[in-house]
Amino acid sequence: MAEPITIESLGKTYPGGNVALHELSLAVEPGSFLVLLGPSGSGKTTLLRCLAGIERVTSGRITIGQRTVADGRTHVPPDQRDLSMVFQDYALWPHLSARDNVAFALRRRNLSREQCRIRAVQMLARVGLSALAERYPNELSGGEQQRVALARALIADTGLILCDEPLSNLDADLRERMRVEISSLVREAAATTVYITHDQAEAFALADQVGVLEKGRLVQSGTPEQIYTRPATPFVARFTGLAGEMTVRVRERDPDGMVFVEPVLGGGAIDEFSGGVPGRFPVRAPMEELPGETALLMVRPTGVRLNQDERHLAGRVTDVAFRGRGYEHAIDLDGSTRLTGVFAEFRVPRGEVVGLRMDPAGCHLYPAEPSDAQDHLPERAVVGAPES
Amino acid sequence: MPLFWLLLAAFILAPCACFLLLAVSPRLFSQGDQWFTLTYLHQALTGATAVAIVNSLWVSSAAAALGIAIGFPIAWLASRTTLPGRRFIPAAMWLVLLLPSWLPALGWERIVQPDGVMYRLGLDWPWVTHLIMGPFGVVLLLGLRCVPFSYLAITAAMAGLGQEFEDAARVHGASRLQAMRLIIPILAPAIWSALAIGFAESISDFGVAATLAYNSNFTLATYQLYADIGNFPPSFPLAAGMAWLLVAAVAIPLALQARALRGRSYAVLSGRTRQAVRREFGRWGKIGATGAVALFFVVALGVPGFGAVSASLLADYGGSFSLTWANYHALFAQTNLAAAAGGGLLSPLERSMVYGIITATITVIGGFIAARLLSKRRTKATGALDFLLLASVALPGVVFGAGYIFAYNLPIASRLGINLYQTATLLVIAYTASSLPTNARVLVGAVSQLQPSLQDAARAHGAGAITAWARGVLPVVSRPIVMAWLFTFCGVFLELPLSQLLYQPGSPPASIAIEDNLSNYHFGVGMAQSVLAVAFALALVGAVLGGYRLLAPAGWRRIGGTVRG
Numbered sequence: 001m002a003e004p005i006t007i008e009s010l011g012k013t014y015p016g017g018n019v020a021l022h023e024l025s026l027a028v029e030p031g032s033f034l035v036l037l038g039p040s041g042s043g044k045t046t047l048l049r050c051l052a053g054i055e056r057v058t059s060g061r062i063t064i065g066q067r068t069v070a071d072g073r074t075h076v077p078p079d080q081r082d083l084s085m086v087f088q089d090y091a092l093w094p095h096l097s098a099r100d101n102v103a104f105a106l107r108r109r110n111l112s113r114e115q116c117r118i119r120a121v122q123m124l125a126r127v128g129l130s131a132l133a134e135r136y137p138n139e140l141s142g143g144e145q146q147r148v149a150l151a152r153a154l155i156a157d158t159g160l161i162l163c164d165e166p167l168s169n170l171d172a173d174l175r176e177r178m179r180v181e182i183s184s185l186v187r188e189a190a191a192t193t194v195y196i197t198h199d200q201a202e203a204f205a206l207a208d209q210v211g212v213l214e215k216g217r218l219v220q221s222g223t224p225e226q227i228y229t230r231p232a233t234p235f236v237a238r239f240t241g242l243a244g245e246m247t248v249r250v251r252e253r254d255p256d257g258m259v260f261v262e263p264v265l266g267g268g269a270i271d272e273f274s275g276g277v278p279g280r281f282p283v284r285a286p287m288e289e290l291p292g293e294t295a296l297l298m299v300r301p302t303g304v305r306l307n308q309d310e311r312h313l314a315g316r317v318t319d320v321a322f323r324g325r326g327y328e329h330a331i332d333l334d335g336s337t338r339l340t341g342v343f344a345e346f347r348v349p350r351g352e353v354v355g356l357r358m359d360p361a362g363c364h365l366y367p368a369e370p371s372d373a374q375d376h377l378p379e380r381a382v383v384g385a386p387e388s
Numbered sequence: 389m390p391l392f393w394l395l396l397a398a399f400i401l402a403p404c405a406c407f408l409l410l411a412v413s414p415r416l417f418s419q420g421d422q423w424f425t426l427t428y429l430h431q432a433l434t435g436a437t438a439v440a441i442v443n444s445l446w447v448s449s450a451a452a453a454l455g456i457a458i459g460f461p462i463a464w465l466a467s468r469t470t471l472p473g474r475r476f477i478p479a480a481m482w483l484v485l486l487l488p489s490w491l492p493a494l495g496w497e498r499i500v501q502p503d504g505v506m507y508r509l510g511l512d513w514p515w516v517t518h519l520i521m522g523p524f525g526v527v528l529l530l531g532l533r534c535v536p537f538s539y540l541a542i543t544a545a546m547a548g549l550g551q552e553f554e555d556a557a558r559v560h561g562a563s564r565l566q567a568m569r570l571i572i573p574i575l576a577p578a579i580w581s582a583l584a585i586g587f588a589e590s591i592s593d594f595g596v597a598a599t600l601a602y603n604s605n606f607t608l609a610t611y612q613l614y615a616d617i618g619n620f621p622p623s624f625p626l627a628a629g630m631a632w633l634l635v636a637a638v639a640i641p642l643a644l645q646a647r648a649l650r651g652r653s654y655a656v657l658s659g660r661t662r663q664a665v666r667r668e669f670g671r672w673g674k675i676g677a678t679g680a681v682a683l684f685f686v687v688a689l690g691v692p693g694f695g696a697v698s699a700s701l702l703a704d705y706g707g708s709f710s711l712t713w714a715n716y717h718a719l720f721a722q723t724n725l726a727a728a729a730g731g732g733l734l735s736p737l738e739r740s741m742v743y744g745i746i747t748a749t750i751t752v753i754g755g756f757i758a759a760r761l762l763s764k765r766r767t768k769a770t771g772a773l774d775f776l777l778l779a780s781v782a783l784p785g786v787v788f789g790a791g792y793i794f795a796y797n798l799p800i801a802s803r804l805g806i807n808l809y810q811t812a813t814l815l816v817i818a819y820t821a822s823s824l825p826t827n828a829r830v831l832v833g834a835v836s837q838l839q840p841s842l843q844d845a846a847r848a849h850g851a852g853a854i855t856a857w858a859r860g861v862l863p864v865v866s867r868p869i870v871m872a873w874l875f876t877f878c879g880v881f882l883e884l885p886l887s888q889l890l891y892q893p894g895s896p897p898a899s900i901a902i903e904d905n906l907s908n909y910h911f912g913v914g915m916a917q918s919v920l921a922v923a924f925a926l927a928l929v930g931a932v933l934g935g936y937r938l939l940a941p942a943g944w945r946r947i948g949g950t951v952r953g
Contacts, residue, residue, distance in 0.1 A: 049555075052555070052559050053558070053559070054551075054555050054558065054559070077558065077563075077564075078555070078558035078559045079558050079559070079560075079561050079562055079563055079566075081559075082561075083559060084559060084560055085555075085556065085559040085560070087552050087555070087556055088552075089550075089552060091552035091553055091555065091556035093553055093556070093557075093570060093574060094574055095573045095574055095576060104557070104560060104562075104570070105560040105561065107560075107561055107562070107566075108560075108561030152560065156560070156561070162559070
């Protein structure tokens with residue numbers, strides 16, 4: 001039966017003083033699919049391992065179902081938490097066949113050896129590996145190993161399944177196919193699932209609920225749509241995919257919740273069009289008050305389009321990449337501000353000046369950051385926009 | 389390169405092949421009438437030789453099992469727990485490994501023998517004497533020698549065994565004990581290797597066989613083979629028959645090990661392997677674990693070390709435990725005893741030091757060439773080399789020595805002008821030939837990691853062949869070369885079976901001089917020589933390692949080293 005999970009003020013400090021988790025609280029509905037998203041070092045693996053019972057928590061409480069499994073005094077060992085897990089490198093025991101690897105997880109169900117074997121073969125058939133049940137892990141491909149690991153996690157019908165970046169070792173094509181399989185098989189099992197990844201596209205595709213972690217803190221939690229359309233902080237916005245960011249001057253606020261901004265561009269700004277380029281354009285009002293006149297504008301790839309006629313900005317194409325269904329352009333606004341992943345169904349050659357139209361739904365405004373904010377910009381956030 | 393192959397054929401293949409062939413075709417070497425016979429093999433399986441073989445088989449099996457029974461827990465404690473002093477375990481294990489087996493055996497003997505240190509300390513425990521001076525003592529000493537092999541094999545396997553396998557077992561319902569039971573079979577290759585190597589090392593050991601076992605009237609096969617040659621008249625064909633049995637006894641477990649693991653992969657390393665977590669002990673757990681590990685080193689090193697040092701400070705006769713420097717004085721003074729020992733009691737040590745240095749240097753050069761050939765694309769020639777070296781590793785030293793005596797005593801050797809028997813040259817050649825296979829194995833790992841582009845890049849940027857090698861290759865392999873050199877030196881410095889069979893009369897190497905003194909009841913002087921020999925060897929190892937640290941460029945030392953921070 002699917003279990004709810006409650007995490008209250010969880011803290012984890014490793015020997016040596018490295019604080020991995022800081023006062024983290026989160027609730028997961030029974031049967032829902034939670035994806036914890038964050039960069040390396042954000043604490044997502046530690047959180048997962050605390051849930052599994054592999055790591056002891058330093059402070060706070062974890063409740064699975066009605067049972068407190070970890071707090072300052074209690075530590076229920078992993079084998080008594082009745083959960084299962086898919087490991088990043090699968091952790092298939094090399095001396096056991098695929099069938100025996102899967103059957104191992106049934107030992108706690110007090111079934112006969114024969115019943116365990118039969119069920120293991122049935123489970124392998126569900127993941128499409130019935131013909132390979134007798135093979136050893138080294139005789140299986142990466143995708144097949146991944147399926148064995150998944151079968152092992154699913155077979156015991158535990159109320160909670162944990163997945164530790166299970167797709168990160170696969171190539172792009174296989175990753176997409178396995179993502180679909182994980183999504184459907186785990187939902188069929190109707191277990192609560194906690195899945196960690198650093199890939200926002202994977203997170204949005206899989207999750208009912210996404211939790212974004214930064215430096216051991218949960219900075220936002222919500223549905224994928226909420227996270228994408230209303231990122232709570234610049235970090236969340238960057239980590240979930242940006243075309244770029246720029247400093248803007250706030251010019252006007254209107255009562256409908258829109259704010260008119262004007263980009264603050266450097267001396268190299270393109271000004272080849274008449275009609276007020278760079279110009280003023282509307283964006284959605286921020287969630288928090290803007291303390292000053294200038295603000296930081298974060299632009300999703302969906303927040304900017306090539307448009308010569310109804311343009312807000314102009315820029316020069318510095319790179320163009322064919323993406324199958326069209327072209328993504330990198331556009332330089334002033335020699336230092338650049339927007340990437342600007343989509344068009346047609347190709348615009350490098351060096352050409354283009355007009356850009358901003359879409360308020362894809363533009364998010366935040367209080368201006370210290371000047372070193374650019375140093376923390378994760379590359380993925382700029383160049384890797386999610387498919388939308 | 390043809391010269392290299394010729395030397396291999398002359399000094400490894402020919403002597404051993406001739407000797408082994410002798411068992412089935414004595415007439416080929418004018419040692420009998422039959423062109424083909426199995427008589428000597430049959431004889432080797434009857435009477436005293438059969439007893440010796442059976443003794444060797446069960447003692448070696450028990451020793452290998454003891455080695456894994458002690459080595460596995462120590463390896464686990466060292467790699468998976470926060471055991472105090474675990475950093476010292478590797479060095480201490482190497483010391484156990486590098487000490488020739490006869491030294492601890494003599495140390496123990498000198499403690500428990502009637503009139504030994506134990507009795508002189510007033511401990512009248514004849515049951516200890518009976519226990520050690522018998523099969524139990526032989527198994528114990530051979531088993532202790534197997535511990536480093538088990539330890540090295542298991543720690544290497546555990547280093548690659550990440551935490552995930554255990555975590556996966558735990559989250560899927562296994563208790564700590566069940567998880568451990570699941571993990572142990574993943575270490576099967578290491579366990580099989582340790583058992584096979586332990587068995588092979590024990591059955592081919594000559595040091596314990598010629599000392600503790602012989603003095604306990606417990607004959608082992610290697611000593612029996614030596615006796616077959618040493619007795620008058622010597623029976624080379626019978627010794628050759630025994631050699632066949634010994635080689636088979638060594639080869640069978642190695643072959644079984646290879647067969648058991650064939651087609652199976654126990655690969656556990658991946659780029660994302662999570663380092664295993666060290667377990668913290670409670671107070672009593674810590675005391676118990678540290679005590680158990682300390683006990684091993686006390687039994688393996690401490691007791692024989694104490695036996696050797698204390699015996700070296702006791703007079704040969706008398707019942708009291710009064711210490712004296714007389715034995716060490718005798719080493720440095722010219723006495724009758726010294727003169728009888730061939731020009732002074734220290735000269736055997738100096739001689740062995742020179743033999744060791746020459747042998748280690750030649751062996752490292754030859755080993756490097758062989759390793760280079762082995763790491764290249766496999767051809768028939770390199771396949772043959774691989775087989776020859778692997779087979780030679782499995783060849784007991786005493787068989788090697790017997791092969792040399794036989795081959796270089798053949799009339800044809802004399803007719804060809806090769807009069808090497810009973811010369812120091814033949815002894816050094818035998819040392820080199822017997823060390824080369826192991827040395828090549830040690831170096832092949834490092835050499836096969838060499839990218840050909842390292843040398844090519846140096847050549848492409850204007851360096852000559854020698855400069856390219858010195859600048860592009862040598863720095864990368866300098867550390868393995870130094871370690872291989874030391875490994876060979878330590879093996880040769882106090883080597884016993886080859887020295888026993890091949891030393892030049894009047895110029896005994898250290899091990900023979902020590903043995904002679906002990907067998908002539910000059911226990912104190914013999915043990916003082918042993919203590920000094922070990923001190924010499926340790927000083928040389930320290931000097932070489934220190935010299936490398938001081939003289940090698942910083943970049944050389946970084947390769948393969950641990951980067952801090």
